Amino acid sequence: MSEPRPLGSSALVRLVAGREIATRLRDKNFIISSIVIIVVLIGVMAFQVVVGSGSDESRVGVVGDASELGPAIQAQGEAVGVDVTIVPLEDEAAARQAVDDEDVDGALVGGTGAAPELLVKDRDSTMEAVVNGAVAGVAVAQQLADAGVDLTAVPEVAVSSLESGDDDGERVVVALIGVGVLYGLLILFGQFVAQGVVEEKSSRVVELLLATMRPWQLLAGKILGLGVLGLAQIVVIGVIGVVGALAFDVVDVPGDLISTVVSVVLWFVLGYAFYASVFAVAASLVSRQEDLGTVLTPTTLVLVAGFFVGLQAAGDPDSTLASVTSYVPGLSPLVMPVRQAAGEAAAWEVALAVVLMLVAIALVVRLGGRVYAGALLRTSGKTKLREALRAERA
Structure with missing residues (x-):
C-alpha cells in the first residue's frame, strides 16, 4: 500500500487559510464588530439626513x-x-x-x-x-x-464651473468614511493575526503545525485567510454604504463615487498585506497575550498617525504633509484615497505610491518571514529581533 503524497505548499497555505476563516466566523467578537461597524455606518448616514433636513x-x-x-x-x-x-x-x-x-x-x-x-x-x-x-x-x-x-x-447665461466642488466634496466624504472603516479593519484584523500567533505559541499548537509545514507557509496561510475575510467584509460594508447613501439620499452616487469606494477597497488589500505581516512578526516575539501591547504599540501608532493625516488631507489635500505621506508605505493606504477623491493625485502619483507599497510589502514579508521562523518556537518570555534572526540562520 503506497504512502499518501505530502501536500504541496499551495495546499498547505490554503489549509491554514481555511482554518483561520472558519475560526473567525465562529468568533463572537468578529461577528459583533462587523455588526457594530455596519450599524455605525448607517447611523452616520441617518444623522446626516436628520441634520440636513432641518434649518434649510x-x-x-x-x-x-x-x-x-x-x-x-x-x-x-x-x-x-x-x-x-x-x-x-x-x-x-x-x-x-x-x-x-x-x-x-x-x-x-x-x-x-x-x-x-x-x-x-x-x-x-x-x-x-x-x-x-x-x-x-x-x-x-x-x-x-x-x-x-x-x-x-433675454439670453440665458451659461455657467461653467472650473471647480467640480460638489462632486469632489461628496467623493471626499465617501473617502473619509472609507478610510475610517479601513483604519478600523486594519486594526481589527492585525489584532486577529497577532492574537492567533500568540495563542498557537502559548498552547504549543505551533509545534504540531511546524512538524508538517514550514513557518512561511503558516504565516502566508494566516495572512491569506484573514485577508480574504477582511476583503469580503469591507466589500460588504462598501455595498451597504452605497445602497444606504442612495436610500437616504445622502449623496448622488455617480460612477466617480463608486470608483472612490473601489479605490478604498484596493488600498485595503495593500494596507492589510503590509500590516498583517508586521503584526504577525511582532506577535511571534512574545509568548503571552499580556505582552502583545508592548510589541504592537509602535505599529499601531503608525496606523493612528496615518488616520489623522488622512483627516487633515480632507481639508487640505494638496498640502506638503498630505502629499509626502501619501507616498510613505504604511501611511499611503490612509492618505492617498483622500487625495484621489479630492482630485489632487495624478495617475503617476497613485502608481508610484502603489509601487512603493508593493516594494515595502515584499521587504516586510522577506525579513518578517525570517524573524517569524526564528521566534516562533521560542515560548519563554520575549524574544529580541537579533535573537530571532540568529536562530533562523542557525
Whole structure:
C-alpha cells in the first residue's frame, strides 16, 4: 500500500487559510464588530439626513393667487440653498392666524402691489431676502412686459464651473468614511493575526503545525485567510454604504463615487498585506497575550498617525504633509484615497505610491518571514529581533 503524497505548499497555505476563516466566523467578537461597524455606518448616514433636513426648509404663506409669486419665491430660495414650500392663504386674517400658530414661517400679504408686507413671528433674514428678491423680480418683469420688452429674447447665461466642488466634496466624504472603516479593519484584523500567533505559541499548537509545514507557509496561510475575510467584509460594508447613501439620499452616487469606494477597497488589500505581516512578526516575539501591547504599540501608532493625516488631507489635500505621506508605505493606504477623491493625485502619483507599497510589502514579508521562523518556537518570555534572526540562520 503506497504512502499518501505530502501536500504541496499551495495546499498547505490554503489549509491554514481555511482554518483561520472558519475560526473567525465562529468568533463572537468578529461577528459583533462587523455588526457594530455596519450599524455605525448607517447611523452616520441617518444623522446626516436628520441634520440636513432641518434649518434649510421654510414654509411661506401667500395671500391670493400664488401661481405667479409661488414659483418665483421657490426659485429664489433654491438659489440660496433654501427649500421653500408655498402655502396659499385666503386673506390677511388667515395669514396672521397661520403665522401666529406657526403653521408657516412667514406670510406675504399684498402680492406685487404697491405695499407688499411680510408677516413673521420671528425675524429671519434669509427668508426675508428670499421673499424680497422674488417680489422684486416679478415686479420688474411685469414693468418690462408692460413697456413692451420681449423677455423671451433675454439670453440665458451659461455657467461653467472650473471647480467640480460638489462632486469632489461628496467623493471626499465617501473617502473619509472609507478610510475610517479601513483604519478600523486594519486594526481589527492585525489584532486577529497577532492574537492567533500568540495563542498557537502559548498552547504549543505551533509545534504540531511546524512538524508538517514550514513557518512561511503558516504565516502566508494566516495572512491569506484573514485577508480574504477582511476583503469580503469591507466589500460588504462598501455595498451597504452605497445602497444606504442612495436610500437616504445622502449623496448622488455617480460612477466617480463608486470608483472612490473601489479605490478604498484596493488600498485595503495593500494596507492589510503590509500590516498583517508586521503584526504577525511582532506577535511571534512574545509568548503571552499580556505582552502583545508592548510589541504592537509602535505599529499601531503608525496606523493612528496615518488616520489623522488622512483627516487633515480632507481639508487640505494638496498640502506638503498630505502629499509626502501619501507616498510613505504604511501611511499611503490612509492618505492617498483622500487625495484621489479630492482630485489632487495624478495617475503617476497613485502608481508610484502603489509601487512603493508593493516594494515595502515584499521587504516586510522577506525579513518578517525570517524573524517569524526564528521566534516562533521560542515560548519563554520575549524574544529580541537579533535573537530571532540568529536562530533562523542557525
